[in-house]
Amino acid sequence: MTETTAAPLPRTRFAVPGRIAVDEQVAARWQTATLTEIRRETPRAATFRFAVPGWAGHLPGQHLLLRLTAADGYTAQRHYSLASAPDDSGHIELTLDRVADGEVSGWFHTVARPGDQVAVRGPLSGFFAWPGDRPALLVGAGSGVVPLMSMVRHHRARNLSVPLRLVVSARAPEDLLYAREYGAESTRVFTRSAPAGTPVGRLTAAHLAPLLAERPAGGWEAYVCGSNSFAEHASRLLVAAGQPVDRIRVERFG
Helix, strand or coil: CCCCCCCCCCCCEEEECCEEECCHHHHCCCEEEEEEEEEEEECCEEEEEEECCCCCCCCCCCEEEEEEECCCCCEEEEEEECCCCCCCCCEEEEEEECCCCCHHHHHHHHCCCCCCEEEEEEEECCCCCCCCCCCEEEEEEHHHHHHHHHHHHHHHHCCCCCCEEEEEEECCHHHCCCHHHCCCCEEEEECCCCCCCCCECCCCHHHHHHHHHCCCCCCCEEEEEEEHHHHHHHHHHHHHCCCCHHHEEEEEEC
């Protein structure tokens, strides 16, 4: 499946550290993305790295629209969160689960090879974006950690001093995306099996209490991403623990 597009446009411009200026006109255009690397994350998920020379830049937490076109002209489009931190490299990364009977994810996991091209448009949506200018409390489960990892990577790459904490939930260690990347800012929760000495069970108030207790000046901006049931559960826990409802941003799927 291939796509063509206009000539490359100027790369991302950084306005000030931690804040990215995005060219909205460029973001509205379809561009060619060339697959350059595939990295296995878990038995069911992989990260796909693309070269997009005309990428307009993005804010951590944003997503894009991806389009595949078959030889007979048939097209399929899907929205995917961006996993990569914004930078000036002309590359972006998506982490995709293989969905049973998934038309697009199935192609990526069974057919796609470096050199293949797709079309992308974005970045899209600013509601779930984190510019890096306020304390962020991130709570995600499964592939819901993808846009949150973009925030973590941005925080590290720009050496931001603003507080950031991440709580990530997975069924088991082998299902944990980006397992090697979690540091002192991260709390891991395993719902079905866990390493020796680690409790097993769903996210509880006890996981969030220490983070809310260290609430920074100005409070947290909370970002919750996961399935419908997880997003509802995590949001209720945050509200019960004192997080203002109007400072909880939720992105859900399924």
